Amino acid sequence: MSGFTITPDNPWLAPLAGYSDLPFRLLAKRYGCAVRCSEMVSAKGMAFKNSGTRRLIATCPEDDPMILQLFGSEPQFFGPVMEKLVSMGYRNFDLNAGCPVRKVLKSGSGVQLMQDLDKLVEIAAIMVEKAAAHPEGGRVGVKFRLGFEKGEEVFLDLARRLEGAGVDWLTLHPRYGKQMFAGKANWEKLAELKRAVSLPVIGSGDLYTAEDGVRCLEETGVDAIMFARGALFDPSIFARFIALRRGEPMVPRDGAFLAGIVREHIRLTREFEGDGRSFRKIRSIIPRYAKGLKGIRALRASLLQCTDWEALEAAASVIAGLEPADPSDEEPAVDVICE
Numbered sequence: 001m002s003g004f005t006i007t008p009d010n011p012w013l014a015p016l017a018g019y020s021d022l023p024f025r026l027l028a029k030r031y032g033c034a035v036r037c038s039e040m041v042s043a044k045g046m047a048f049k050n051s052g053t054r055r056l057i058a059t060c061p062e063d064d065p066m067i068l069q070l071f072g073s074e075p076q077f078f079g080p081v082m083e084k085l086v087s088m089g090y091r092n093f094d095l096n097a098g099c100p101v102r103k104v105l106k107s108g109s110g111v112q113l114m115q116d117l118d119k120l121v122e123i124a125a126i127m128v129e130k131a132a133a134h135p136e137g138g139r140v141g142v143k144f145r146l147g148f149e150k151g152e153e154v155f156l157d158l159a160r161r162l163e164g165a166g167v168d169w170l171t172l173h174p175r176y177g178k179q180m181f182a183g184k185a186n187w188e189k190l191a192e193l194k195r196a197v198s199l200p201v202i203g204s205g206d207l208y209t210a211e212d213g214v215r216c217l218e219e220t221g222v223d224a225i226m227f228a229r230g231a232l233f234d235p236s237i238f239a240r241f242i243a244l245r246r247g248e249p250m251v252p253r254d255g256a257f258l259a260g261i262v263r264e265h266i267r268l269t270r271e272f273e274g275d276g277r278s279f280r281k282i283r284s285i286i287p288r289y290a291k292g293l294k295g296i297r298a299l300r301a302s303l304l305q306c307t308d309w310e311a312l313e314a315a316a317s318v319i320a321g322l323e324p325a326d327p328s329d330e331e332p333a334v335d336v337i338c339e
């Protein structure tokens with residue numbers, strides 16, 4: 001695993017539970033994504049060798065540089081798990097202190113950690129210490145929100161403490177935990193964070209298009225941006241962002257282009273996972289890429305009939321011939337369940 005440079009022209013793929021798996025990270029890389037985060041992995045689950053974690057940490061040389069995101073609330077699990085991961089060659093890590101879903105909060109993890117900054121910083125410090133054992137020097141970031149809930153805005157205090165603990169970068173999704181995904185991400189808080197610390201700051205939150213990414217950089221001065229839901233709907237968002245930054249034209253998002261994305265995602269899924277579970281997953285993801293085209297309902301129905309990879313590829317190839325939808329009659333392509 002190699003290092004990476006944090007600059008505005010190097011867009012990141014956010015950690016996305018259920019989605020930022022190895023095939024999707026490789027897909028994002030094809031389209032210019034510079035740094036890619038894994039799905040969140042339970043430190044406790046890893047400590048107990050939970051069978052599901054093997055799939056979550058799967059990587060390959062082409063996946064480099066990837067960042068492995070851990071979540072948990074019990075500091076004692078992080079030391080041994082980090083030692084194991086570093087011995088396996090993992091070099092870049094992130095601590096999840098932003099996830100607001102009930103299951104994660106119940107274990108005291110995710111954004112719940114923002115109510116116990118001592119523990120949060122203790123875990124981050126353990127990760128920093130253990131990552132340093134990587135022969136080329138490991139790196140650790142922390143991803144957090146503004147605070148657990150409105151009135152508990154601790155992100156600046158936390159950021160300064162993490163800087164003191166030797167963390168390498170900070171990622172802020174500027175909403176409160178209790179807010180989940182409601183309202184708007186407050187980008188002014190990204191600018192505040194950037195002014196408050198000398199560490200690199202990665203901006204996350206409401207970056208749905210390449211234009212949002214460029215605007216966020218310009219308005220907030222953050223060091224880099226991270227696409228999340230924007231990448232789920234359009235993995236080529238990274239290339240669009242880079243083109244926009246360079247003042248170059250963007251490739252049109254027509255049926256033929258989108259069919260190419262789908263073909264590549266199916267190919268990568270087959271190559272790196274290829275089992276029944278990944279088949280069902282990619283089958284449900286494909287209609288999302290056709291957002292903005294006519295006939296998604298029929299496409300979804302025909303995909304659901306498919307029971308093998310060849311049939312799936314054939315059914316998905318129809319996307320190449322789909323016409324743009326009338327914006328007024330466009331049906332939502334998918335519900336994305338969050339964090």
Ligand SMILES: Cc1cc2nc3c(=O)[nH]c(=O)nc-3n(C[C@H](O)[C@H](O)[C@H](O)COP(=O)(O)O)c2cc1C
Pocket residue numbers: 014015016017018019038039040069096097098099143173204205206207208226227228229230336337338339
């Ligand atoms: C489906 C989904 C899964 C997510 N999983 C994680 C996760 O595992 N770890 C994490 O730190 N954030 C996770 N997030 C939060 C995103 O990384 C990102 O911060 C958030 O979606 C805001 O960015 P956006 O508005 O551009 O989507 C997830 C978000 C979504 C939508």
